[in-house]
Amino acid sequence: MQLALPKKESWIHGVNPSLKLLIMLMIFIGIMFIHDVDVMTYVTLSILLVFLASIKYPVKIKMLLLLPFLFIFLTSSLAMIMFGKGDTTLLRFGLIHVTEESLFRGVHLGLRSMVFAFCGMLFALTTKPVQLFYSLMQQGKLPPRFAYGFMAGVRLLPIMVEEYLTLRNALLVRGVKQERGLSGLVKKLNFFSIPLLSQSIRRAHRVAVAMEAKRFSRQKTRTYYYKTGFSTKDAWFVALFISVFMIGFAAADYLPLFSITDVRYR
């Protein structure tokens, strides 16, 4: 959901969203079976390349988007590096015990998280929610009640942001003083969270009633305003990700980087 980002479409926008989701899930499962840190490194690098090449945002924004990934890498690897099992000690400091095994395992975990993050970001940036749910109904056989529930929900999200602004306006108009500091923040959270939640429940309820009034549940068959199907782009997309993995395995074979090939503890 590219809420605030400039919209420039890449070819991946044209890939069938259900297929895209399926591929992503397969990547997720596939990655779980890679225990070789060399393969993992190459796969990560190639997916990073795909990400950078296919997202059409200004370089500055791309760099900004990458920033959290670094963080992800650190947070998901650090604990394993410091507290993982292993025999070849590299460093010992109090409770911290870094071994060669735990170091590589940690790096491996960090890379895994990065791949999940790249794929997720790639998907989120190249998929319109409405298209996704239409496609899930048509190709994925998702019951329309859920698909439209999601779409209506997504439509309500910006309305809720607006509602937050409105509520703030209302409080201003009604003369509430703004407080600073932590206690002010807690108060604010309290003041906003309950009204916003209850308001969104009421709104959702009303929208559901209005949908029923438009005979949503009566109809057995339905047609679709947006038709989603398959195209050659889909084939390219599948091919792209198969080759990413093939390159990963091949490169690890010809050009191994690290001494450890299986990061699991025996």
Add this chain to the structure above:
Amino acid sequence: MRRMKRGLKLTDILVTIVISLVFGIIYKIWGPVYSLLTPLGLQIQELSYGMWFIAASVAYLLIRKAGVAFLAEVAAASGEFLVGSEYGLMVLVYGVVQGLFAEAVFMGFRYKKFDVMVVSIAGVAAAIGSLLMDLFRGYLFDYVWWNVTLLISFRIIGAILLSGVLANVLVKALEATGVTSLLRPASKEDFDSLRQ
């Protein structure tokens, strides 16, 4: 699934999805919170993990129907995913698993209990679900033993506090605004007072 079909009306589905999407945004904000706690070491961050199970508890306490907890957790995860979570796809898969585990607990109570106890137990179940996932994804047992123990206990404590106690507090506050009368069937007393 068949049960869900009979039980959940469009209003239930939409309300569940909408509040879950709100929680999805909170889930997304929670990512950095969790990450910021991580460098403290000793798995302190795990105490905050329970936030990621809260949608299931809140939705179940509000709507009190079968299937709601699962739907809520999946919807919240999808919301988090669609706004671009830094964890990417992982959240979706975790959401499904956690939702299933929480739902199983409510089913175990036959959808008849709606108190802190049940949601806390459901939170613990969701925590176990997430731990199982970690086992596959994160080589959970390759940490030294005391570290795994800390991780597991903190996550379970966090689950009880956040998706049990906090969820209950939230729902109580929402009940006070009268919004729940929309979601729950009319009471027998109301009908009886009409008959006179």
Add this chain to the structure above:
Amino acid sequence: MDQIILLEDLQLKYPGGRQLFHDFTLSVKKGEKVLILGPSGSGKSTLLQVMSSLIPGVLEVPMLAKETVTPISWGYVFQDPDSQFCMPYVDEELAFVLENLAVQREEMPERICRLLELVGLDLEDMHTSIGKLSGGMKQRLAIASVLAMEPEVLFLDEPTAMLDPEGTHQVWETIKGIDEEKTVIIVEHKVDLILDYVERIVVLDEEGCIVADGPISSILQNQIPLLKKYGIWYPGVWEEYLEEREPACEVFSISSNQIPIITLDEFTGYRGKEKKIEVEKKVIHSGEWIAIVGENGAGKSTLLESLMQLIKTKGAYTFDGEPVQRIPFERIGFVFQNPEFQFVTSSVYEEIAYALRLEKRKEEEIERQVEGLLHRFQLEHLKTRHPYQLSMGQKRRLSVASAVIKQPDVLLLDEPTFGQDSKNTFRMLEWLSEMKHAGVAIIMVTHDLRIAENFADRVWVVEDGKVKEEFLGKEFCSKAGNRREQHAIGIT
């Protein structure tokens, strides 16, 4: 039998409220055009929901009935324009209805286009975000989506409450133009334009009992005192009211040395980056009543929001002689177009008391003042209710009551009288008059030209995001009538 709707011995009660219908019986024949009238809060919206089987099918309100017959194919236009859509864009919303009807995809764009034309919603692009439409435009879209269903029975719950006179006219023309065969059930306060259309009138009292039911001619001939008693708008209410009212109060005059309370000079308001309202030069004095009129989407609400500094503005703006840095919220009362935007507490009583609580007034004083307003705005029996559980008209009155209680110097009101019965409208107007005489400057957006003519000192006409012209209240109708703008502001 050709009865298409039948309710027999209906009993209904909202949880926690008082019983609304006692042994209520009503039947509607196929093809009938029925108008349901009644004071605000009498249960009209609820009745429509029961007749369409939304209650108890979708909304589980406690209800009993000996027998109910409800139509299969029906369409419903709701009172609240903001929450009847489920898709983000105009075309997608209409497509949603067409999908429900299993219309072929190829036919959709053309049908959508035709529907938009039918309700007079001319957009540059069908794929416009619904969030960007003004209140009135949304209501037109809602009507379009109902017409898309080509239903057998149409339920219309004040479909024109937020529309400009021209739009109101168009909507009724559209509805009159649809198939003779269709059954149409209308709830509406402003009845002038449909008296030649409906055949039957049903009048409800405050408790939701039918006090009159019959062909339109007999009701309008024999039941006028009854209509008057229940505060129902009927042709000629205004004339009668104006006659009874004490001879018009003194004409407003500005003493030359008085400092204006508000001055505006090259004042503009922005939504995002777009300039949405522009005021060249205007001066407002204490004790003055200004009415703002204009088409749907012209920028009236935007103007009020700019004055309140809720959106970004540029240009010179002084308040009480001083350039505005931060708006003195304690001195300005504001009523949003959508009353729900305003509510910050969870009961009617607290909502009104809120401003006084902030000022830390004494409890007895708060009680005295709040009770006074509750009585004035006919909300006494709803004291403990959550603001969202009121009827539309009640919400509107509550929002006004909670804004006037702090006795501001300036009062900005965005359509404060829509959806009100005549009794409550006049009460509110009188209350505003009193405030005006106490020296409050009132700036009020309205689509009701009678109000502009009879109560306002001056009328501003907003068109395309500009305050174009200004008239003296009294001369407004006659002068504006001669202008080209007559079309835009609906004087015929």
